Amino acid sequence: MATLPDSQRLVRTRMLLDDLISHVENERNKRHLAVSGSTKALGVFKAPATVFPVLPLEILDYICQQLTFSDLTIVVQANSTLNLVGTRRLYHSIGADMDSTRMLQCMISLDRNPELPLLVKSFEVNLIKEFLTKSFYLLLERTLRKMVNLTALVIELPKRHSPTWILPITPSSSSTPLPARIFRLRSLTTSMHCKPPLARFLDSQPEITELTLRGINSDASNPLFPFMTTLFHPNGIIPPDSPFAMSSNLTQAPSQFTLLPTSLSKLTHFNAIHAGPAVIRDIIKSRPVTHMSIPLFAPHTMETLSALSSASKPLTRLSVMSFDPLAPSFLIEELAARFPDLEALHIVVLMAEVTAGMLLDWGKFLVGFKKLKYITFMAALGNDNDTHGDESREEINEKKIAKVWHASCSTLKTIILPQGKVWFEGTREDETVNEEGNWRCLSSDGE
Numbered sequence: 414m415a416t417l418p419d420s421q422r423l424v425r426t427r428m429l430l431d432d433l434i435s436h437v438e439n440e441r442n443k444r445h446l447a448v449s450g451s452t453k454a455l456g457v458f459k460a461p462a463t464v465f466p467v468l469p470l471e472i473l474d475y476i477c478q479q480l481t482f483s484d485l486t487i488v489v490q491a492n493s494t495l496n497l498v499g500t501r502r503l504y505h506s507i508g509a510d511m512d513s514t515r516m517l518q519c520m521i522s523l524d525r526n527p528e529l530p531l532l533v534k535s536f537e538v539n540l541i542k543e544f545l546t547k548s549f550y551l552l553l554e555r556t557l558r559k560m561v562n563l564t565a566l567v568i569e570l571p572k573r574h575s576p577t578w579i580l581p582i583t584p585s586s587s588s589t590p591l592p593a594r595i596f597r598l599r600s601l602t603t604s605m606h607c608k609p610p611l612a613r614f615l616d617s618q619p620e621i622t623e624l625t626l627r628g629i630n631s632d633a634s635n636p637l638f639p640f641m642t643t644l645f646h647p648n649g650i651i652p653p654d655s656p657f658a659m660s661s662n663l664t665q666a667p668s669q670f671t672l673l674p675t676s677l678s679k680l681t682h683f684n685a686i687h688a689g690p691a692v693i694r695d696i697i698k699s700r701p702v703t704h705m706s707i708p709l710f711a712p713h714t715m716e717t718l719s720a721l722s723s724a725s726k727p728l729t730r731l732s733v734m735s736f737d738p739l740a741p742s743f744l745i746e747e748l749a750a751r752f753p754d755l756e757a758l759h760i761v762v763l764m765a766e767v768t769a770g771m772l773l774d775w776g777k778f779l780v781g782f783k784k785l786k787y788i789t790f791m792a793a794l795g796n797d798n799d800t801h802g803d804e805s806r807e808e809i810n811e812k813k814i815a816k817v818w819h820a821s822c823s824t825l826k827t828i829i830l831p832q833g834k835v836w837f838e839g840t841r842e843d844e845t846v847n848e849e850g851n852w853r854c855l856s857s858d859g860e
Contacts, residue, residue: 470498477502501532508537508567516540517549520556530559537567541604545571554579563596564620569604575628577610582617604628607670607692616676623682624696671695684732689713694720701725706732714740718747727754729784738764741771741792749781758782759789766795767831769810776814779822788818789829811836815852 477485477499489499507519516538523530538553557563558581570576581595598618602625605611611628615621670692677700684706685693690713697705702724709717714737721728731752735744741762748758772790779785815828815836828836834854 473498474502504529504532506535506537506565507533508535508539511537511539513540513543513545513549517552520552523556523559524552527559530556531562533560533563535565536560536563539567539569541569541571543571545574550574550576550579554581557581558595560596561594564598565600566596566598567602569602569627572604572628575604575606575608575611577605577608577614580605580611580614582614599623601625602627607688609669609671612670612672612695616673619676620679621677622679624677624680625684625686626688626692626696627686674699690716690720693717694723697721698723699725703728704730707734709733709735709737709740709744711737711739714744715747718751722751728752729754730757731755732759733761735760735762736764741765741767745775745790746778746781749778753781753783755782756784757787758785759787760791762790762792765792767792768795769814772814772830773810773817776817776821779818779825782822783824785822785824786826788825788827790831791829791833792831794831812852812854815854819852 473495477488477495480488480502482503485499485503489496489503491499508516511519523533536557557566557579597620599620600623601615601618601621603611604627606628607626615624672695677696680697680700680702682704683693683696683702685696685708687708688696689710693707696702697720703726705721705728707717707721714735721731731748733744733748735741744760744762748755767790779788811830811832811834814830818828819825819838826837830836836852836854839851839853
């Protein structure tokens with residue numbers, strides 16, 4: 414292969430691509446004829462050229478990456494070379510958009526063929542709205558144990574279930590035989606509850622760099638906790654041995670979710686959906702987390718912000734979902750004081766309204782950010798006392814807000830405000846620049 418001139422390599426590459434196209438077209442025509450029952454179109458079949466493994470497997474793999482799932486199932490039937498490469502790509506990432514029936518069929522195939530699970534690098538189980546049985550979980554547990562090369566796992570199960578026992582734990586001894594070893598994840602997304610069994614699993618996964626926890630933590634530091642108990646237990650009846658059983662005064666108990674100090678030493682991205690400050694602190698404390706997405710619940714907003722400061726590296730990207738109606742009045746000021754190295758900040762406020770006047774006033778706090786380039790602030794808009802329902806006043810105010818914010822933080826490149834428009838600084842040569850400044854916007858209506 415190394416001695417072939419470029420012209421011959423190009424010719425052989427074209428032959429391979431022509432053969433792939435011909436084979437896929439032939440199979441499509443066969444299926445069409447089988448459905449229509451017609452024999453008139455038999456003349457369109459092409460005789461594929463002989464395919465030799467003249468190209469590196471990496472190139473064949475790249476070609477297969479561009480094919481759809483249905484086309485891949487055809488390609489793997491072409492010849493032994495394409496079967497080898499196509500099968501590897503076919504099982505590389507599985508589970509996305511699969512319903513419970515297809516997922517069950519897929520796991521049965523993986524369970525019966527010992528070679529197929531070794532090909533899986535990314536596995537997604539998103540059945541959060543399904544009713545799953547114990548036999549399904551047993552099959553899922555066996556399948557996960559066989560995926561020893563898995564690096565990315567998304568496992569979203571019904572919130573009333575949290576079967577952490579299906580997650581295999583890495584044996585502590587390096588002399589463990591190969592069949593007993595399990596995957597080493599780099600990315601994990603799960604809806605399982607933040608309890609000790611999940612913490613022990615995370616302790617066994619030292620390679621994780623990206624972690625998303627959608628489950629609730631089982632202590633009172635999450636203000637949604639008392640509402641979740643009713644959701645998970647009909648009629649509000651909570652068994653005494655349930656992890657949701659707690660005293661009625663909701664005094665905050667120490668978090669049961671505790672990681673070993675040496676765990677998750679490579680974690681850089683952390684996303685929490687329902688976690689309270691105790692879980693957030695346990696996850697990021699002394700770890701090199703630079704990208705975070707977290708919720709804020711009253712009355713634990715300040716405690717959560719303090720937990721964010723426990724990472725071993727400066728925070729550079731932060732997304733905040735605020736459920737605290739009082740947070741807007743102090744949130745930007747607190748974030749600027751605590752995280753001056755932020756480069757991107759995205760804030761969504763769900764339980765409070767803001768006005769153009771408030772946004773203008775908060776601009777002075779942006780001076781605390783030294784590297785901020787992108788900021789988003791989304792909230793319901795209220796009316797200033799002097800607007801008298803004039804909608805155009807709000808559009809003008811957004812441009813003024815962008816100018817005021819940029820005056821306080823000159824590193825800003827884009828600003829997204831509650832109306833959803835993307836504001837950016839144009840150049841002085843732009844024809845649209847006028848006496849109001851050179852900030853322009855992009856919006857969904859093409860303005």
